Amino acid sequence: MTENGTTGRQVSAAPAIELVGISKSFGPVQANKNISIRVMPGTIHGIIGENGAGKSTLMSILYGFYKADKGEV
Numbered sequence: 001m002t003e004n005g006t007t008g009r010q011v012s013a014a015p016a017i018e019l020v021g022i023s024k025s026f027g028p029v030q031a032n033k034n035i036s037i038r039v040m041p042g043t044i045h046g047i048i049g050e051n052g053a054g055k056s057t058l059m060s061i062l063y064g065f066y067k068a069d070k071g072e073v
Helices: 055-063
Strands: 015-027 031-039 071-072
Touching: 015 055, 031 055, 031 071
Parallel strands: none
Antiparallel strands: 015 031, 015 071
16 A cells, blocks of 8 residues: 555555456357456546446456356456
């Protein structure tokens, strides 16, 4: 950990969430292909996309409801 010079609070260099190379298919349908995301502590991110783009599948992998075919959480 390092100290932030302006606030004096501790800042972690490690990501709060990291997905690397996530891929998931359901039969012939590929829901996610090689998705990587790093979310640092204290930041806000959103995932947007069209219907059927794989957003819910990606979140389900993060939550542990589905297991990724490839990649790491």
